[in-house]
Amino acid sequence: MPSARRLAHEFLHRRGLTTIFGNPGSNELPFLAELPDDFRYVLGLHEGAVVGMADGYAQATGRPVLVNLHAAAGSGNAMGALTNAVYSRSPLVLTAGQQVRAAIGMEAMLANVDATQLMRPLAVWSGEPSCAEDVPRSLAQAVFEAELHRGPSYLSVPYDDWGAELDANASITLDRSVSRGLAPNEAQLDELAKSVAAAKNPALVLGGDLDATGLFDRAVALAEHLGLPTWVAPSPHRLPFPNRHPLFRGVLPAGIAPVSDALTGHDIVLVLGAPVFRYHQYVPGAYLPEGTRLVQVTDDVGAAARAPMGEALVADPAPVIEALLARVPARTSPSGFTANPEPKAGTTALHPEQVFAALRETQLDDTRYVVESTSTNSAWWRQLDLRREGSYFFPAAGGLGFGLPAAVGVALGSPDRPVVGVIGDGSANYGITALWTAAHYRVPVTFVILRNGVYGALQWFGELLGTPDVPGTEIPGLDFTAIAAGYGVSATTVTDLDHLHTELKTIPDGPRLIQVDTEPTSPE
Template sequence: MPSVRRVSHEFLERQGLTTVFGNPGSNELPFLAGLPDGFRYVLGLHEGAVVGMADGYAQATGRPVLVNLHAASGSGNAMGALTNAVASRTPLVVVAGQQVRPAIGPEANLASVDAPALMKPLVGWAAEPACAGDVPRALAQAVFEARLQRRPTYLSVPYDDWSADVDDNALAVLDRRVLRAAVPGGEQRRWLVEQVASARRPALVLGGDIDSAGRFDDAVRLAERLGGPVWAAPSQFRLPFPNRHPLFRGVLPAGIAPVSAAFEGHDLVLVLGAPVFRYHEHLPGRYLPEGTRLIQVTEDASAAARAPMGEALVADPGAVIDILLEALGAADRPAGPYRPVPEPLTAEGPALHPEQVFAALREEMPEDTAYVVESTSTNAAWWRQTDLRRQGSYYFPAAGGLGFGLPGAVGVAMAQPGRPVVGVIGDGSANYGITALWTAAQHRVPLTVVLLRNGAYGALRWFGGLLGVPDAPGLDIPGLDFTRIAEGYGVRAQHVGSVAELRAALAETPEHPRLIQVDTALTTPS
């Protein structure tokens, strides 16, 4: 009779989940025994970095990825990073080890009591199989749920289950497929086309799902046909539109009142592939201006259900783009030239202004470079200096929790070895995922990390001013030298002190991971 482990490994192999990101403990070793030759285990030194790397890898490949965590402690360590994966709708399949079944009730050491409840409500589905024979089916459900929901799932498996025998019925899972079609039907199609075609002043809001689904260029064609302004949805984790395109107005502010003000004068706001809306700053007001109608198209049924206003169509936004392009035809006239990039600001003293760093990246790195950005205090400088025109050019921590940037950059670089990848990381956020440097070194990932060192939690200083608490403690982090830290993990590092040195360093094509530390002046996100 085949074992649970053998059937599960074969199922994962058939589904393409052969790259496993993990940090195992004793409970997980029986699952890892006898991994087939085609599997690759990517070890991370902390569970937060493990999930961050898997998040970046899954986003870059567009496919579910297996994550291997250790019982309750490892799962708990990973939950902060998991919030970003949830917000970016990343299909992670988290499999955690559990004590042997007789030891769970007495709460033996390393038993995870009510393991599925631990990860709720973060994950889209969580379970612990009722018996060993149900493990292959439950594993398949975890994979299919992650793929269908585009959300992490969680499966806790007692470690004695993996060696148990299963009957022939368990083999039925090997040939399973679960497909989804989300193209609007005839009546829905007609309604949507009528609403868009009849709008006098339409505006378009695009979410990260547009870039995740590979519809970046199609979104440009639709925007140019509509001819109205284009915004990226608030709290953006991917860039769904070229940021210097003449129709692009930037990322919507994350407050109710300023969002409403942005839509003033527009009779229709079409939101594709985004929640409505992920507000952040509490700036109350009307959701929409008088006379403005909002239509949201999203595959995320939960996002459609919880929206406080507008009409929603649960469908594939890419399919809707195709429908609208077919119905409306090509643009009447060219959109015009892309906006030029302004001269970078400079700073007083020896430190560089972040704009000088980003200008150097724009001019020295190839145009198809993918940037994983986690330097929130330099947000305004970033958008002033970048010119991103390719799909998959930008990744950002979706939930705002620090620790995605460095691991995410490693994951993206591992997923796309033929594309240049740069992690733009602040010194405050780097510490949350610093162990990912070791994984990058071990796998010789050709990644460039540009470490911006300003000695403070710059975004928090800005928020302190907004909230009336400028004297809050714990905002300064002096004395960090990331070149020495990186070298300790096996990553080549250098500290550059001028724009010329930075440009010279960036001009080199890395074959292995490298870290470039540059001191920057303190700036604000906006």
């Protein structure tokens, strides 16, 4: 009779979950034993980096990915990074080792007490098999929950379960499949199409879900067909529209009043694949301008239910886009792409705009950028020219520590496209151990570290909140070239544009780090 471990490995193989990101402890070793030759185990040195890498990998591939954590302590270390995976809707299947069943109740060392509660409310589902015979079914449920809800699931398994021999009933799980469909009906599509066609000044707001589900090009086609001014929803973790397109109006600000101001004059605002809205700084005001109707289309039930305004249609945006293309008459649309402005120049160091302009001028058009430099947002959108799907990744919950690990995960998940991580010096320290993984697996990724010696976004928020004199906002004395060398990553420091261009033009055959001293800037 097959063991629970063998059935689990076979189920994962059939579902394509053969890449495992992890940092194992004693409780996890029985699951990892006898791992088939076609499985790949990617070791991270801290669970936060492990989840960040898996998040990037899942976003790059569009598929679920398995994460192996160590009991309660390892799961706890992963929770900060997990907040980003929740809001990027990444289907991570988190597994954690549990003490042997006989030792859980007495809370032996490494027992995961109340394991099913530990990761809630972050996990879309959390479970622990009731017995060894239930392990294959529970693992299948964890995978299906992550796929169906597009979010992280969590399964704790007592380590003595893996060696248990199971009967034929357990093998039936191997052949299971679960699929999801959220198609709007004809009446809903007709009503929406008529509303958009009748509008005098409609507008389009797109969310990261469109890029995550392969709808980048179709969203562009819709905007061009209808000639709609197009915004990206606030706090984007993906870019669903080319930012140099003549219809692009920018990323909506992350405050209530500024969003309302931006949408003034539009009689209908169609929001596709985004929450309504993910605000950040609290700037109170009217949610919508007078006379503006908002219609949200999303397959995220929670996002639809918690929105404070507008109408929501819970549906896959894909058939909605196709229906609008087919049912609403075309309008005139501008052509061509807008020019890039001259980058601002720094006085004591390079301005971030100069760095971003150098990236635009030297990197291939299909480069994927993983960005975690929160104080340079405005400089980023002024200088970059992104026209391809899957070109931009940002920590979806704003949780620092995403950038370095996610860049490694994105590169592992998309070896056919170049990957550049653009990371602030404050952010880099949260996921610094990802450098070892990049070096160990020879991942061809470029890390550009913007070193300004401060938490720039925090200083900006201090001004916004009227608290400019708080401690803990400066971080001088960091040398990322020395840190990178210690982890086995080649690194260099650049201080002028010519040197920066020279370094960026070099095609890496493994990981490299470029440290650039930059002037502090604010997000706006």
